[in-house]
Amino acid sequence: MPAHPDLADVIEALHSDLAEWMGSNAPPKVFDRFANALHDEFSSVTTTGQVIDRDTLLAGVWSARNAQPGFNIEITDIQEIAQSGSILTARFTAENQQGEVRSRRLVTAILLNTDHGYLWRSVHETATPPAE
Known part of the structure; x- marks a missing residue:
């Protein structure tokens, strides 16, 4: 089944913001x-099997601002x-890259299509071996 027309944009935008926040002195916006x-x-x-709620995730992300300069997340293989x-x-x-260190995960996400665009409802991540 092909990806929804703006699904790739939604997934990439969220991860781009996350990478920018963690990898630079990004503005609060x-x-x-x-x-x-x-x-x-x-x-x-999470990849370790821990279930975390929105507040816990956001507290962790907030504290990670510019914690990994140059951090990048590459999104591939999007499927609806x-x-x-x-x-x-x-x-x-999703493949995280910090310098030469890479980590990959297979992500399953549930999104809700609302009047204001997509909202992320749930994510399940499984660690996978790095790409060759």
Whole structure:
């Protein structure tokens, strides 16, 4: 199933803001865009199996401002898995890069299509081996 027309833009925008926030002395509006993209009841399953809520994630992201200068996140292999009404499920690969260090994860995300655009409702990340 091909990706929804703006799905790639939505996924890349969120990760671009996250990378900019963590990798530079970004202005607060970058954090605000990231935070505003998350549903009030957002939760995430990390690569270590921990479930974290929106407030916990945002507190961690807030404290990570410019913690990894030059940090980058590359998004590839975006697939729309299913859509029903306003609920869209997508899967993609996210690869973090900090200098020569790379880490990859396969991400499954549930997004809600609202009157104000997509809101991220849930994310589940699984660590994967680096690309060859």
